[in-house]
Each structure stands twice: as C-alpha cells, then as structure tokens.
Amino acid sequence: MDARLLIMGGAAGPELLVRFVELAGGAAARIVVIATASEQPETAEAHYVDAFTSRGAGRVRALRLATRADANAPAAATALRDATGIFFTGGDQERITSVLGGTATDSLLQELVASGAVLLGGTSAGAAMMSATMIVGGDGPGVSAASVRTGPGLEFLPGVLIDQHFAQRGRLNRLLSAVARYPHELGLGIDEDTAILTDGDRFEVLGSGAVTVVDAGAASDIRVPGTGPIALAGALIHVLPAGHTFHLTGRKPGIGDSHEDREPASPARPQRVPVPAGGGGPAPAGGADRPGDV
Amino acid sequence: MDARLLIMGGAAGPELLVRFVELAGGAAARIVVIATASEQPETAEAHYVDAFTSRGAGRVRALRLATRADANAPAAATALRDATGIFFTGGDQERITSVLGGTATDSLLQELVASGAVLLGGTSAGAAMMSATMIVGGDGPGVSAASVRTGPGLEFLPGVLIDQHFAQRGRLNRLLSAVARYPHELGLGIDEDTAILTDGDRFEVLGSGAVTVVDAGAASDIRVPGTGPIALAGALIHVLPAGHTFHLTGRKPGIGDSHEDREPASPARPQRVPVPAGGGGPAPAGGADRPGDV
Numbered sequence: 001m002d003a004r005l006l007i008m009g010g011a012a013g014p015e016l017l018v019r020f021v022e023l024a025g026g027a028a029a030r031i032v033v034i035a036t037a038s039e040q041p042e043t044a045e046a047h048y049v050d051a052f053t054s055r056g057a058g059r060v061r062a063l064r065l066a067t068r069a070d071a072n073a074p075a076a077a078t079a080l081r082d083a084t085g086i087f088f089t090g091g092d093q094e095r096i097t098s099v100l101g102g103t104a105t106d107s108l109l110q111e112l113v114a115s116g117a118v119l120l121g122g123t124s125a126g127a128a129m130m131s132a133t134m135i136v137g138g139d140g141p142g143v144s145a146a147s148v149r150t151g152p153g154l155e156f157l158p159g160v161l162i163d164q165h166f167a168q169r170g171r172l173n174r175l176l177s178a179v180a181r182y183p184h185e186l187g188l189g190i191d192e193d194t195a196i197l198t199d200g201d202r203f204e205v206l207g208s209g210a211v212t213v214v215d216a217g218a219a220s221d222i223r224v225p226g227t228g229p230i231a232l233a234g235a236l237i238h239v240l241p242a243g244h245t246f247h248l249t250g251r252k253p254g255i256g257d258s259h260e261d262r263e264p265a266s267p268a269r270p271q272r273v274p275v276p277a278g279g280g281g282p283a284p285a286g287g288a289d290r291p292g293d294v
Numbered sequence: 295m296d297a298r299l300l301i302m303g304g305a306a307g308p309e310l311l312v313r314f315v316e317l318a319g320g321a322a323a324r325i326v327v328i329a330t331a332s333e334q335p336e337t338a339e340a341h342y343v344d345a346f347t348s349r350g351a352g353r354v355r356a357l358r359l360a361t362r363a364d365a366n367a368p369a370a371a372t373a374l375r376d377a378t379g380i381f382f383t384g385g386d387q388e389r390i391t392s393v394l395g396g397t398a399t400d401s402l403l404q405e406l407v408a409s410g411a412v413l414l415g416g417t418s419a420g421a422a423m424m425s426a427t428m429i430v431g432g433d434g435p436g437v438s439a440a441s442v443r444t445g446p447g448l449e450f451l452p453g454v455l456i457d458q459h460f461a462q463r464g465r466l467n468r469l470l471s472a473v474a475r476y477p478h479e480l481g482l483g484i485d486e487d488t489a490i491l492t493d494g495d496r497f498e499v500l501g502s503g504a505v506t507v508v509d510a511g512a513a514s515d516i517r518v519p520g521t522g523p524i525a526l527a528g529a530l531i532h533v534l535p536a537g538h539t540f541h542l543t544g545r546k547p548g549i550g551d552s553h554e555d556r557e558p559a560s561p562a563r564p565q566r567v568p569v570p571a572g573g574g575g576p577a578p579a580g581g582a583d584r585p586g587d588v
Contacts, residue, residue: 141461142485142503143533167435170464176533191436209436210523214531221547229504229535233547237508237531239437239470241523253515253527 002200003113005157007130008123009164009190009209010090014055016195016207021057023197024085024119031060032083036099037091037125041066044089052087071103080108085119088126094136096129097154106154113156120156124164129153131162133185138174143230147177157198159248161185166212168192179216180230186251187214194242202254204245213238215251296494297407299450301424302417303458303484303503304384308349310489310501315351317491318379318413325354326377330393331385331419335360338383346381365397374402379413382420388430390423391448400448407450414450418458423447425456427479432468437524441471451492453542455479460506462486473510474524480545481508488536496541496548499534507532509545 006020024031031052035044045062052060063079065071080086086109088096100106112118120130128134134153138146150161161182163175166189179187190196191209205211213236216222220234238253240246245254300314318325325346329338339356346354357373359365374380380403382390394400406412414424422428428447432440444455455476457469460483473481484490485503499505507530510516514528532547534540539548 143461143506167437167467170466172464172466173461176531180533208523210525212437229502230533231504231535231538232531232533233538235531235533237470237526237529239474239524239526239529241525244525244527 002116003156003198004116004119005113005130005198006119006121006195006206007127007157007162007190007198008121008195008207009127009166009192009211010124011165011168011192012123012195013193013208016193017051018055019195019197019206020085020087020119020121021052021055024057027056027058029057029059029084030082031057031085031087032079033060033062033087033089034065034126035062035089035091036065037093037096037129038089039091044091048087048089057085065099065105068099068103071100071105076105077108080105080112080118083112083118085121086112088120088122088129090124090126093125093128093134093153094151096125097134097151101152101154109154110156127164127190128162130156131160131185131188132158133161133178133182135161135163135174135178138177141173143173143176143180143232144228145177145181145224145226145230148174148181150178150182159184159186161187163187163189164192166191167209172212172214175212175214176216176232176235177230179214179235180219180222180232181224183216183219183222186248187216188212189214196246201248201250202245203248205240205242207242210239210241211246213240213246213253217251296410297450297492298410298413299407299424299492300413300415300489300500301421301451301456301484301492302415302489302501303421303460303486303505304418304462305459305486306417306489307487307502310487311345312349313489313491313500314379314381314413314415315346315349318351321350321352323351323353323378324376325351325379325381326373327354327356327381327383328359328420329356329383329385330359331387331390331423332383333385338385342381342383351379359393359399362393362397365394365399370399371402374399374406374412377406377412379415380406382414382416382423384418384420387419387422387428387447388445390419391428391445395446395448403448404450421458421484422456424450425454425479425482426452427455427472427476429455429457429468429472432471435467437467437470437474437526438522439471439475439518439520439524442468442475444472444476453478453480455481457481457483458486460485461503466506466508469506469508470510470526470529471524473508473529474513474516474526475518477510477513477516480542481510482506483508490540495543496539498539499536501536504533504535505540507534507540507547511545
C-alpha cells in the first residue's frame with residue numbers, strides 16, 4: 001500500500017479537516033495529534049482534538065512528545081501503532097526534527113507510513129517537516145542564497161521542498177531561492193486552507209487555495225552567488241488549485257486530467273479501511289490513561 | 295534610433311540615479327521630472343530634481359502636469375522637446391493615464407521616445423504606466439481573477455505587464471493572475487532599486503535586485519474561473535539580476551550572455567550624445583520661468 005500523506009499549508013478549514021477524518025476511517029478512525037512543533041502544545045492539542053472529534057472521528061487523542069525520551073518511550077509506539085491517522089500541528093518545524101529525529105518514534109512513523117498503515121497529516125510546520133529538505137527560515141525580500149535557510153526534514157515525501165502559508169505570506173522568493181540552490185528538489189508552495197494528498201507518485205490538490213510547483217530542474221541556467229541575487233532562467237511554474245494533480249517523478253501537472261465532473265468534497269479514492277490495531281508489531285490495546293496521552 | 299526606456303521598480307538607489315543621468319547625457323543632460331502620479335508633487339519633484347542634479351546632470355527641472363489642460367499646453371511641449379531625459383515619479387499610475395492619456399503630451403512623448411530623441415525613465419507608478427496593459431491594483435492572497443485589476447497603460451513598452459516593488463511586496467500572485475488572464479503579455483516583476491534598460495527588442499537588468507519574468511505564453515493549460523483560484527500549468531519563470539538580459543519578442547533570457555567581465559557601473563552602451571534642443575520640431579530655448587515648470 002502506498003504511503004498516504006495529507007500535507008496542509010496552514011489555517012485548514014472544515015473541508016480539509018473533514019477530509020482528514022474521512023481518510024483516517026471516519027467513525028472508525030483512531031487519530032493521534034502530535035503538537036511537538038507548538039510552543040503551547042496544550043492549546044494546539046485541544047484545538048485539533050476538538051476539530052477532528054467534532055467532524056466525526058471515532059477517537060482522537062493527543063500524544064505529548066516534548067522530549068527525545070518521550071519519543072523513545074514504549075508508550076509512544078503503543079499509541080502510534082494503534083492509530084489510523086497521525087496529525088502534526090503547526091509551530092516550529094525544527095522542534096519536530098530535534099525532538100523526533102532518529103528516535104524510535106521517527107523509525108516507527110517511517111514504517112507505518114511506508115506500509116500504508118496510517119494516514120499521516122500535518123499543517124504548517126507539520127507540513128514542512130514532511131519533505132527531505134525542509135525550509136526552516138528566511139524571509140529576505142529577494143531571490144538569494146541568504147533568503148532561505150534549509151535543513152533536513154523527516155523525509156516522508158522525498159524529492160520535494162515544502163513551503164506553507166505560501167500566497168498569504170508571499171513566499172515565492174524563498175521557494176525560488178531554495179530550488180535554485182537545490183534544483184533536484186521540486187518546490188511546493190502550499191497556500192493556507194489548501195493541501196496535497198499523496199497517492200504513490202502523484203498528488204492531488206485539495207482546499208480553497210492553490211499549490212504552486214516550481215521546477216528548477218527544467219532551468220537552462222542557474223547562478224547562485226555567495227551574496228547578491230540569484231539568476232535562474234527557464235524554471236517551470238505551475239499553479240494548481242483543487243482537483244488538479246501532479247506527478248512527482250515525471251514532474252508533470254495533471255491539469256488536463258478530467259476532474260471537472262467529480263464532486264469536490266468526495267474522496268478521490270475509496271475511504272480506507274482502518275487497519276487493525278497493532279498491525280505492524282506488538283500493540284496493546286490503547287487506553288485513555290496511557291502515559292504520553294493528554 | 296531605438297526607443298530607450300529605463301524602468302525602475304521603486305526605491306531607486308544611487309547606481310540607478312547615476313545611470314539615468316549618464317544615459318541622458320551627463321553634464322550635458324537636460325532632464326524633466328514629471329510627478330503627475332504623486333499626491334504631493336512638490337515633494338516628489340524636489341526629491342528627483344535634487345537627486346539628478348547632485349549626480350551631475352547638466353540641468354534638471356520639474357514639469358507640473360496636474361490637469362489635462364496642462365498636458366495640452368504648448369509650454370509642456372516646449373519643455374519636453376528640449377529634454378534629453380524625461381522621468382516619471384511614483385504615486386498612482388492611474389493619475390498618469392487620466393491626466394496624460396490622449397493629450398498632446400502623450401502624443402509628443404510617444405514621438406520623442408520612438409525616435410530615440412529622449413531617454414524615458416520612470417519608477418514605481420512611473421514604471422507601471424510604461425506597459426501596454428498596466429496593473430492598477432489587486433493584492434488578493436491567491437492567484438485568481440480577483441487578485442489583479444488591470445487597465446491600459448501608455449504603451450511605451452508593448453507586449454508586457456509591469457509590476458514593481460516586486461519582491462518587497464510579494465507580488466508574484468498578482469503578476470501570475472494577470473498573465474494567466476492575458477498570456478500574450480509577458481509579466482515583468484521589477485524589484486526595488488532595480489531597473490530594466492531597454493535597447494530595441496532587448497532589455498538589460500540593472501541595480502541591486504532582480505527582474506522576475508513570467509511567461510504564461512509557454513503554458514500548456516490555463517483555466518481562469520470567474521471566482522476561485524486560477525490553474526496555470528507549464529509557465530516559465532526567469533529570475534534575472536543585474537547584467538542579465540532578456541529578448542522580448544523571442545521571450546528568451548540572455549542569462550548565458552557574457553557580462554561577467556563588464557564593469558557593473560559602466561554604461562552597457564556608449565553614452566548617448568545629447569540631441570540638439572528642438573530636434574523634433576519647434577523648440578524655443580528653455581528658460582527657468584516657463585509656465586509649468588517649478
């Protein structure tokens with residue numbers, strides 16, 4: 001089964017929240033919310049537990065991973081193995097990588113996602129960390145090496161650089177700066193209340209905004225000086241609103257795909273059957289009083 | 295002689311101001327500043343008269359065109375025919391078109407520019423008005439028909455849409471929105487302290503930032519709904535800093551042109567010989583007391 005990722009650009013509205021719940025199994029969903037990115041995890045946890053519960057998820061709980069010890073604790077594995085959907089909130093993506101990177105939770109998430117056992121969702125910082133190379137900062141006005149800082153992400157979606165709040169924060173310059181430096185990485189700028197849903201090598205756009213894809217692999221010439229503006233000639237740009245698709249390895253938009261006749265709110269693929277708890281290893285039935293839950 | 299335009303993206307620094315003076319003839323330059331776009335023309339006029347005078351221009355004066363009557367007055371023609379360089383300040387580009395459009399000044403400017411008798415410069419609103427189709431507003435967060443409003447410009451540089459303060463104000467969305475609607479127009483986003491210098495069918499980039507060229511003519515598919523986000527697949531984007539060139543009709547960046555060995559501050563072409571006063575028609579020698587001057 002292919003990895004399924006629902007990657008949101010921040011400020012997700014009802015359509016995207018409902019979609020996450022449906023894809024995680026609806027009334028049978030068991031959703032785990034991880035607010036490690038947030039400075040105020042209680043608030044973020046409460047927000048998404050309520051958001052998913054009120055949209056019909058069977059069970060939603062928060063898993064507090066504040067330290068690497070938490071992320072290596074058996075209780076975390078227990079909670080994650082029981083989940084049909086795992087959701088990372090916004091905040092600071094470097095908190096996610098510094099707390100989770102290389103831990104047992106990191107390994108288990110990779111395994112669960114690769115096997116298709118869970119739907120992995122994330123918004124804002126929880127979206128940025130999904131890529132192999134993560135944008136961690138930089139808001140310089142121009143396109144230059146100094147306009148973007150990157151670091152390794154958790155690599156759930158290889159071959160891409162993800163930026164969020166894209167149109168709302170005018171972040172094209174930093175995405176262009178990043179792909180000019182790393183043209184093998186495809187730049188994905190996801191607007192607020194907008195998401196990509198991956199399905200193997202393809203993603204579909206959901207929500208009210210658009211996903212801007214910048215493909216500097218197509219560039220005829222790129223020059224990145226140590227200081228000063230970058231030169232980039234012949235990059236491709238695609239602006240893809242809901243219903244449009246993109247093939248990642250072929251680097252081709254599916255804008256011509258016939259999606260006009262589908263119901264926008266209906267799932268693009270059959271709702272997944274929730275996997276049995278513990279499908280990937282030892283998995284005690286989860287209880288509300290497990291350590292690490294809130 | 296080809297039309298020469300120096301089109302600045304706002305907040306022009308010393309390099310661009312010096313370049314304008316040099317290209318207008320240096321110590322022999324006779325520069326006319328037109329602040330019609332500005333709500334406070336006295337301030338804008340004083341700023342640029344000082345800026346050009348202090349950079350060695352032979353003579354700089356303001357020409358106040360506040361009304362269509364001013365723009366049809368013989369005094370305006372007299373001042374303009376005597377100029378080697380004419381400069382439009384920033385402000386509101388629609389004030390320029392509403393005061394000048396279709397007047398004797400408009401016709402004369404077209405004639406003087408087409409003949410190469412003057413260097414025409416402009417910044418911000420004075421840049422926007424140079425294009426055939428002018429962006430007059432719109433700052434919606436996404437790429438949509440509602441994110442940009444356009445109107446006819448004065449058409450000194452046909453075939454393009456110009457946006458200014460480009461990186462600084464995060465205006466890619468409105469430029470993409472405009473070219474998606476009008477893919478025959480090439481979108482030029484000029485950063486602050488950055489300019490294009492046209493030379494026939496080609497322009498060169500000057501200044502500290504970059505010019506972003508969006509070519510939606512290359513797009514494989516474009517869909518512009520009445521409301522909601524635009525879809526645009528396969529547009530080309532070029533980010534061109536100083537020294538790089540672009541061929542307008544061929545829609546090709548000259549990023550590979552060998553400019554590395556030129557002196558950045560030296561003119562790319564021989565300084566122009568100031569044209570004799572009145573080269574294009576009756577032209578009394580200008581005096582400081584002409585009506586319309588300040």
